[in-house]
Amino acid sequence: MLRTRVLATAALGLAAALVVPQSAQATSSSPDVPKKVVTAYFADWDVYGRGYYVKDIPVDKLNVIQYAFGVPGYDAATGRASCDPVDPWADYQQVYWGPENTVDGVPDDPSNPDQHLFGNFNQLRKLKAANPHLKVEISLGGWTKSTWFSTLASTPELRKAFVSSCIDTFIKGNLAGGGWPENAGGDGAAAGLFDGIDIDWEYPTQVADGNVNPGPADRHNATLLAAEFRKQLDAYGKTTGKHYLLTAALPAATSSTKYFELKEISKYFDWDNVMTYDFNVASGPKAAHNTLFTPDPRDPNAKNLTWNTAGTVAHYLLNGVPASKIVVGVPFYGQQYLRTGTANHGLYTPFDNTGTDVNSLAPDVAPQPTYHALVDVGGYVDAAGTTGGAGYTAYWNPLAGEPYLFNPAASHELTTGAATVPTVIAFSSPRSIGERTKLIKTLNLRGAMAWEISQDSDSHALINALAPVLQ
Incomplete structure (x- = not known):
């Protein structure tokens, strides 16, 4: 355990020493840009599933x-x-008839000709209004x-048209109408809702x-697409007096430099959401x-x-991404393996997941x-992630710094x-996420990202472990 931690610390220290200073990077000092970030995905389907x-x-x-x-589209x-x-239904058409699932306790009124936004978009607008x-x-x-x-990224013309469409739909808020309620959508219906765009290619x-x-x-072409997004967002921002965020979900490990021109593309992003899971x-x-x-x-x-x-953080630093742009990803879900062996409590043994769905x-x-x-739901582990239940025993792997059941x-x-x-079942716990929080604060990284917020426990145990990043 000690040797592994020392190696990891040494790698990160070397990377931090070699990285280009933040002052030499293109970063925004706009008040519209959070200096520290704890971000989480919210999926449109959350209202259906859980x-x-x-x-x-x-939100605190x-x-x-x-x-x-959002869906990038192309008509061949x-x-x-x-x-x-x-x-569209979950996003901006679903009517909340009662107060129970609304942010402010006020139900929707589809008979009101002035209400053009319903569903998740309307509730997010209310959530923003209550939390500046x-x-x-x-x-x-x-x-x-x-x-x-x-x-879409293959030619200048397609890049320009695609980015323009994204800004028109989500930043300017021009949503398609013609559904139900009949007044849902329309020009400017979602204006002001989205503060930026995240590219998840x-x-x-x-x-x-x-x-x-x-x-x-x-x-x-991915770099050129990011440049086009930055160009058009900045141009529109000049008309509104606002800096619009541009970020991306980028892969972990050496895949990041295999798929992306990591240093070059990061120059256009306010930060990189690194999928370290x-x-x-x-x-x-x-x-x-x-x-x-x-x-391990x-x-x-x-x-x-x-x-x-x-290792991924070190790789990003060594490839020219400043610490101030690195947002460390954490999963609020685990991996389940059936029909394992029994050695080492099943960890690192072959498995057979036939029958899972x-x-x-x-x-x-x-x-x-x-x-x-x-x-x-299952009661397999307590919210602290340390005590098993329903026949499961919780273990801690000190080499990987991770729990499992x-x-x-x-x-x-x-x-x-x-x-x-x-x-x-390999999973994330408040303890393992707390390690990320310490890493982020020690190296002065930008923050943390979670996929996704509905997957946390009812007590918000995992997002609570990330909250100190903002302190």
Whole structure:
């Protein structure tokens, strides 16, 4: 443990010593830009699944919300670029008939011809009005909606048209009408709601979840796309007297420099949201941690010294990204592994996840159960992440700096039928997230990012562990 921590500290120290000083970087001093950041995604589908609403966001613990998602679009027949809400109903059409799910206790009035915004967008507007410190960004793309980024970034004309469409829809707030309520949407309906744009292109040069036309040119085109966003946001900001945020969700480890011109593209962003999670997933060979704080030589990817949070931060620093632009990502969900071995309480043993269902919210069936599911639904662990329940025992891996659960005979209601099998669940806890908080404060990084806020426990245990970043 000591050797691992020393190596991680040395790597970070070397990187910090070599990094370009902040004063030499293009950074904004605008009062519209938070100096420190705790940001969390809020997904449009949260209102369907868990029944988690904007009013439930612990806004006193964060200062930026990233709304997931906006959809980059392209019509191959017409060559038209577009940028639209992913779910107009949840986003700005859903009527809140009663006060129970509203921010201010005031229900919507679809008969009011002056109300043009409903759903999540209206509640976010109310949340901002009550919390002047809060910023809201629209996040574009994501794993399933990055389909057309390669095409949209491929030519100056398409980049210009796409960025213009995004600004028109989300910054100027011009939403499509014609749905129900009949007065929902229209020109300027969401004006002032979004304070900026977050680019979540997963990933340049890669097919990923079905991306169209990926190729080697994507890496540089992504930089050109970021430059176009910055150019148009700044131009529009001159008309409103406001600095609009531009950020991006960027990959961890050496993937960051494989897919992006990391130093060059970061110049256009107010900060980089680094996805330091999903280091190990259910497609891997062994039951291993979803996120690692420091390297563990037993991890399947241990040969890559950046395959952990500390190593990734060092990689970003060594590749010219200033500490002031690095936002460390943390997952509010875990990785579940079934039919593991029993050695080392199942950790780093082969597994078989047959019968799990990515569409299930049930903690015994979901391959990536949320912290809320583990704590408040399944009772597998307490909110502090230290005491197991329901047959699970909580363990701490001092090498990776991560917790995990093990049950030698966990009961599951799988799609293939009931089963009782050894099960490992790697997850994030307040202790492991607290390590990130200390790292951020020690290295004076910009802050932390969480995917995503509805996945936290009812007691907000995980976001509470990040809140000191803002102090």
